[in-house]
Each structure stands twice: as structure tokens, then as C-alpha cells.
Amino acid sequence: MPGWPSVGRAEDHELVEALRRADTDAPAKLYDCYGERLHDYAASFAQDLAADAVHDALVTAQGCVHRLKEPARMRAWLYALTRFQVRARMSHRTPVDGVPLPELDAQQDPELTDLVHETLGELSKNEREVLELSLRHGLTPAEVGAVLGLTSRQVASRLARARDHLENAAAAVLLARTGRAHCPDLSAMLDGCEGPLTPLLRRRLSGHIGGCEVCTEGRHRQVSAAKLLDLVPIAFPPISLRRRVIDTCVNPERDQTRTLITDRGDSFDRTGFPVAVESRSRRRRPRRLAPVLLAGACVLAATGAMVVINGRDVSTGTPLRSAPSPSAPAVSLDPDEESPTPDPSPEEDELTPDPTPTPTPSRTPSTRATPVERPSARHAAGPTPTRRRAVPGARLRTTCPKAIDGAAKIGLGARNAAVSWVATASQGLDVFPASGSIKAGGSVAIWVTIVDPNAAGRGRVAFTSNGGSASCSLSWDGDGPETADPTDEPTNSSEPTPSPSVTVSAENTETLEG
Template sequence: MPTDHGSDPGTGLVSAACAGDPRAVEGLVTQSLPLVYNIVGRALDGGQDVDDVVQETLLRVVRGLDGLENPSSYRSWMVAITVRQIRDWIRGRVQDREAREPVELAARFPDPASDFASLTVLRLQLDSDRREVAEATRWLDEDQRELLSLWWLEETGELARAEVCEALGLSGRHTAVRVQRLKEQLDVARTVVRVLAARPACPELSGLTEGWDAVPSPLWRKRISRHTRGCAHCGTRTDRLVPVSRLLLGLPLLVPPPGLRQAVWAAIAPALPAADTRPDGVTETGAPGSAGPRPRGTHAAGRTASRRRASRRAGHARTVTAAVATATVVLGAFALAHYRDTDRTVSSPAGAPTVSGAGTTAGATASASPSPGPSAKKKEKKGKEKEKDEKGEGEKKSGASASAGTARASRAAGGETAADPVISSRRKGVGVWSFPGMSDALGRSGAGWYYTWSTAHPGITASGGADFVPMVWGAKSVTTQALAEAKAAGPYLLGFNEPDMSAQSNMTVDQALDLWPKLQATGATLGSPAVAYGGDRAGGWLDRFMSGAKQRGYRVDFIALHWYGGDFRTAAAVDQLRSYLSAVYARYHKPIWLTEFALIDFSQGTRYPTDTEQAAFLTSATKMLAGLPYVRRYAWFGLGTDDAGPGTTLFRSGSTLTAEGRAFRSAP
């Protein structure tokens, strides 16, 4: 069994943090974040609320530091708070199950790079046996996930059994019984993973799983394991399972994404209250072992201890707040470096495809890829005058400072008012091509992610914390440099851009399939080539590609789609988009990313709706998409342009927010 129980911050650091030392608080939260992230992430299977639970957990830890009586018990206390936050989240989800049916249904369609099984495989580059264990965790019962998160960290040497027992609130004997049951269930799940991956496949097993949607579940685990026990073909493949404890020994923690580090400090800084000492000397701060406030009427010893600390609490609150401000700068710089390391302008090689129009700017090129931009047909100059953008009125508050007034005037000039709501969401993305002020526009848009039709993002900073997702545009983009950039950019990779269009990557199905293993080799969660149309059609380009990928044993983790509507009536357009997405999902049963969409009529040249019509569609369409659990992400076409560009963008003339831009900022 492991004996090195992870990274212990030490009593000196904890004591200094409890006393309000700014750098100690910074160091303590920095050291605690990876452990909390791994516990929460694996317990919730990398669900959409992991970041929120992590932030709330660390917020409660910081608030409760002044009530921690024994610095040596910090880790056990922190893990216990983490487990309580997980249970509170699960309890709330169960209570809201009926009201939140789309959210519950979405759990059946996990983002393929958000669950911890995929993250573990992708980031740690596991060998076959360890990969099998990681993938087997998807098959466990939901009520086992909390125990899994703690036991996994015990096996990897990050937690001691005593810490696991304390977090669960169980005796050592009871914990041992539960862990043994978990191991048995995990071994069953490992056999399921093994027989499903075996080649050649068992004919009987193929018949059994013919109607299965490929989503792991306890029901199918039981069916497949029952078949395995009685099948001579499959039974021989399940012998000699290497003990899990040997496979997990020494595995490192998954590193939290840089954006989460920023988000944690953004959540902590404004929420830290000033000291609130009550008349009886009891302060509303967390008690040891508790994520909540200290109750009134505690016994005399507790009140005495509270009074002893009362004199330092005002200073503690001020210094912790200062520590948060300092760490926000330090960790924010660290997170931005993740993006800036790859910010550079590189030249396209000879023969690389180029696209003229709004998507290009003089001197802006990308590595082995086209100039960032969409189909040439979408970038034709508008044939009609666009409606003028509505101007937001600046606030006119009496007594406001000159600098605040200037800032409000600046927002008003861009069509933005102080009342404009901005909803940030990881699901919400945007396509970006070069234009003046693109980084500022990206930060103001509320987008959670963006892409550039390339594996690089020259000139774009991580403004607003949006994540970059690379794309290998076409055949000539499959270069050593581009693949290295894609691998370094993060967990996702988008496949070829509109290979069914002669004006775009223009690839045959066989050509795309021959190149696909090189994209797979990046280890990224991989999106299909994004066809311009006909993704739902039997025998269409995408259908032939997916059939060929299945025959060759290639991996396609999600479907990428484009959609443009020529009917400018909002209700009709939204219904058409919904029908298309539903038909594509019914054909492939894989998560979908809608990576380009807007209203553009190509039936007779290129015709755009008014900004008001486009904004109405965007608002209704994004609400509809929020109710489709298999649509994991979407990206509007596109972020911004000059006045000659397409009439669909969120910004025009560099910094002027359009009506559709305001609608996007409020979209879920």
C-alpha cells in the first residue's frame, strides 16, 4: 500500500494562514486546489458543476480557517468539507430532479473530455492496464462515486485511510467493507471494458449489444458481465487481472485547468466578508470540521476560544483579502501563460489554401492552415445596407467620477449598457478571425471557448478566460507543427472543415480516413469533420466517413456540425435547426458540437436578415440548444469583423456591439 500521503502543506503554513498571513493563504489554497479538484471531479464524474463545487469548497475552507483549532488536522478537515459539498450538490440535484429533467438527461451524454476517465487517460498517457481501470470507472453505480474519489486517492498515495474514514464519517472496519465491495464492482467493470474492446469481437456479444446506445450504465454492466461468465470466447479474456492497487500506485493528481485557478480566486475575493463579531463573542466563521457557521450557544470552552481569537479577526479578514488579491495576480498570470506560450504569428506554407474576405487581415496567417475564417460564400460583402446598431445609453449618475463616466461612455459607444447581462458558459463559443480589437471583443462577448479554424490563435490573448479549441482544417494542415500545436492546446481537437465543399477543405472520404490516425495520435478528444450540410443523410459524406471509421476501428468522440438557415422567421428557423440536430443524433448517438450556425440565405447569392431578426433567432435558438442534452457545445458565426464582413457577427467596426452581440452575451 502507498505510504506517501500526498502533498501535506505542513502545520507551519496552515498556522500562518489561520493567523492571516497573505502569502500563507495563497500557498495553502494553491496546494489544496489539486486535491479538492480530483476529489470533486471523480465523485461527480467530471460533470458540468465540478468547477462550482470546487470553488464553493475552497471558499468555505478559507472562511473557516480562523476556526481551525488544530493546524495538523487541516487536510482531514478540508477533505471532510469537500465531501460535504459533494453530498450537498447531489442532494440538491435529487431534490430538483423533476424540475431539472433536461439536466438529469444530460448526464447520459457526458462531454467526452469532461469526465475524469477520459481526462485521466488523455493527460497521464496511461498504459493499457491503467487505461482499462480508468475507463472501468464509468461503469460504477452512481452511489459509489464518492467512495471512488477518496479510495482512488488513497491508492495513489494522496490520502491516508484515516483521512478517508474521517471524510466518510465511518469506522475503519465499515470503510474497509465498502472499499472491498467497490473493488469487486470495479473488477467486474474492467472485464466489461476488456471484452467490449476485444478484436475480433464476440459474435454473441455483438448481438446482445446491438440496441445499446454505447452509454455505460449499471444495467448494461450486469448484462455484459453475465454474458462474459457463460461465454467461452469472452471468458478467456478476463483472466489474470492485475490488482488495482499495483496499477494506481504512484499515479499523480490531475492538474486543474488554468481557468479554474482564476475562477477560484474570482469566487473567493468578493465573497470574503469582513469580520462579524457578535455580542457574545461568537463570530460567523466556520468551525473545525464544519463548512458552515459556528452555532450560537456553544459550550464555555468554545466561547472562550472564540474570545481569544476575536482580537485578531479583523486583521485576519483584511490580510486574507489582501492575500486573495495578491494570489489573483500571481495565479492569473500563471493561467494566462498557458495561452501566451503559443501566441505567435507564423506563415502559411506554399500551397496552403487561402480564403479571402472578412476572415483575413493583411499579415495575419496561421500555421499550415487557411487564413482563419469560414466558407468563402459566407464572407461575400453584403448586398444591402445593414441596419444601424442600437446605441446603449450611458449611465448618467450624478456625482460619478470622471474615470467612471469615461468607462460608461466607452461602453455606450459600443452599443453596451451597464444593464446588459453577460452570462458566461463553457457551452457557449464563437468562431474568431482576425480583426482589430478581437481580444477585447472576445473578453466582452461572454464566450466560454473559441476557435480560429486553425491549430494556432495568433494575436489573441486569453481575454475573459475563454478556452481555445484547435482545428486541423484540411489535408495540407496535417503537419508535424500543426499536430504538435493541437496536442499542446488542450483536451479537444476539431476535425476537418467542410470537407464536402470544394471552396473549403474539399476532401474525399477516403482521404480523410487515411489521415485520421494522425489526428488520433494527438490523444485529444476528437470531433468529426464538420460537414456543411447533409449530416443526417444516409450515404452522405459524414455517414460514409463514420461508417469507414467504424470499420477501421478509428475513434470519433463527438460530431461537429454546421448549420445555416435561409428562413428568417424565428420559430420556423429554430424548429428546422432542432430537427436537423435530432436527426443527426438519432443516426450516430454521439454528443454534438454545433461549431457554426446563424441565419444566412444562400439560395440566390448571399442574403442576411436584419440585426433584429438575427438577434431574435440567436436568443431562441440558444434556449432550444440548452434543452438538448446531447448538444454539448455551440459556436456562433462569428465574433467580429469590419463593416464589409458578414451580417452575423457579434461586433462590427472592431468594437461596436451588435444586436446579435447583446443577445449572445445573455445566451446560456
């Protein structure tokens, strides 16, 4: 950009080293290289605040150069410090919509100058900053992103959008003068138009140029966004600014002022770039909300758990009742009436020695009147919840003999599900078969024989299965008649066959596990 001295990347490294060595001429070199550039950039925000912002930015750079991790980013770092200082001063002012537009030099082309002034005002704040830092100040997309806190991709997209908007607007004016013969559509749109373009017609022409290959090629030949920005005059700093910066940096009497300036701007990230106050507060805000959100989630979870455990409506406090099963018998309201006794199942008749059921007394409701709460409409509207009955497990049932004379039979039965069993006999007894399985609802009989029928004794047969365990205790007297050997195969029988009438002492134990 003509008007200020050009600085190469190699000079940036030398300048950083001079500042770190605290050379006496380092502040003067720093201002001579970047003073005018930074003042022009600060003036794009506020003309009256530019000089003070550049002064504090250069003093901060001289005192905090050790925070810059990469000397190659010296240029972007200085622009970021200037932006931080000018925005800090603008934060104390009443906010104004938009960015103040610069005064343009209208001597070259008044119509084009007014167009550039109007088009810059149509750009957003970030798009205008990206356009000026990239084209006017020569920063790379990575450097612009470091200054504005954007990624290189975001900078590239905003630069392309701002460049196209500015060049299309300028091309509408220039091609309206010289490009009618190349594009019939453009010529038709300008037919009958004399004098300066109206804003509405200029916008129509800009839209046409953006979609027309012929007009786009003409725009690239005749229009350049960088040259259009040359119409914006440079905001040169006052002559006294250089002396102020050098005096504050090297004069020992200004140590207190220098310390105040560096402390006010002492807010850097890991790479050494300044961090705005609003950015820090925006980052901390979600952390402050995290405990509140966590506490709210815990309260909701606790409330839901209490509703599930107590089974009560939160709003009315009415306990939830399950509807009675349709298959359940009705309860008599007459105290003198007995409820019918259910008939015993055939399975229990087969395995139980005494098939006579015991009558069950009827349940009589209390004669005291109990107020019944009417369920709320909220519960009446939905279906009444019912409890599902648990599926019963397999059960082993045994029928022990009342007496044993050489040999006897023990009945085994299975309820609810199939049962696999194993029999174990104590000393003096023998059992056949020693293991087997019974299908659900079935029964079998096994033989128990006395090893020495002539000698008296006591014994025990224990059964283990997936339906529980059971045992039969037997006793016998000696000198009894010999008993024929049992058959090889067990006999299925619903009732055990009584042995010959020899009086013995027998214990019948039964253990059921559901």
C-alpha cells in the first residue's frame, strides 16, 4: 500500500530480537515500521481514539514482547494489540450501529468514489475488517484470523464475499460506461438510462454481473478491490505521536506510566495474543451454568424416583390401585356366608396320601364403613395398571411309604415344570433307579430295598433336584420274610402300593422349595 514504508518478514524477526534485547533504538524502529499502518487501521474504528490506541499498543509491545511465542507472527500481533486497545476505549462509549465510514477523495471519479463509500457501508463489520486487513494492509488469511479470532477458512470465505460485493458494485458503474457492446443483456437493462445509475438499477446490474460470464470477465479486467480501496485516503498519525511513544518506552521517569499501560493490557492467551474481556466472560458463562443444570437434573430424577416408589400422583397424592383380576372370585358381603372351597387338583390327589381337603374359612369384610377416595379424572382416563403374576418354578413332590418289609416304593412327582432328580440312600438301604427325570405334571415310583432284611435298622433316602430337595426316613425290624427282588424297570403309579402287614416305624419328611 503506497503511503507507508514496506516491511519484510525478515525485518520482523530482527525487530523482535531488538525488543527482547531492550535496545535503546528498538522503540524508534518499531514506530517507524508500523506506526502509520497501525494508526490507519485504528482510525477505521474511531478517528479520535486512534493516536492513544496506537501509543498504548506499541508501549505494550515493547514491555510484553517476551509473551510472543512465535516471532514470525509479529505483524499480526501488533495489529491485534491495536485492535484490543481501540475496542477497550470504545467500550466506554455509547454503542453506535455500524462502523464510521472514512472520508474519500472525490477528485478522481466522484461517481465511483461515492459508490465505494456506499458499498463499504453495506458490508458487515467483520467483512470490512477482513477486506481492509487483507487488501489494504497485506496480511495473510492466517494473520487476519489471528487478529480477528477466526479460522483461515472463515477469513477466506468472508474475503471472497466482500471482494465480490465491492467489485460487482464498481463493475456496474464501469461496464455501464464501456461494456454495453459486449453483453446484449446488459445493454438491454441500460437502454434508455442516462446519467448516474440509480441505487435500484445498480443493484440489478450487480446481480447480473455476478451470473454473467461475459460481464464477470470484464469485471476481472477493469475492476480490482485493492485499487478501489486506494480511493480511501490514509489516516496519517500526528507528528507528536512518535515522540510520545519513544519517550514512554525509554524515559526512566515514565516507568509508572509504562507499568500502568502494560498492566491494563496484560490479558494474553497461550500464544501471546490479547484476549478481549467479552471473550473471556463468554467462555466462563457455560461453566457457571453447569452446576445449576446438574442440580436441576438431580431434582427431576429424585422426583421421578419418588413417584415410582410410592405409586402416588404428585399433584393429588392419591394412591394408585390396581384393578382386581377378572378371574378372581367375588367376595361375599354376608358375614354368615362361607366362600366355596376350591377343589384339589388331580396332581395333588395323586401325590398326597390324604386326599381330603381342609375347608378354608371365608373372608368377611369389615363392617366398619371405610371412605373410598374417588380416583381423579387423570387416572380414570387411562387404563388401570395390573400386576403380572410371576411364573411359578419347578417343584419336586415326594410320597414316602408308611412301612417297609424288605422293599417299598417311594412316589415322586413334578409340578409346574419338568424335574430332574438324583436319589442317595444311606447305609443299609439300596434305591433303584438312582436318578431320572419327570415331565411336568407326571409322577414315578422308585424301589427302596433293605440290604440285610434279618437285621433291624434305620435308614434315609435323600432326593436332590432342580425343583427342591426332599427325604424319607425309614426303620425296620429284623427276622422278616424275604422279599422278592424288585423288577428292573420303575412302575408309574399314582398311589403307592402298601406292603404286607409288618409293623415298622416310618418317618415321612417332605421338603418343598419353590
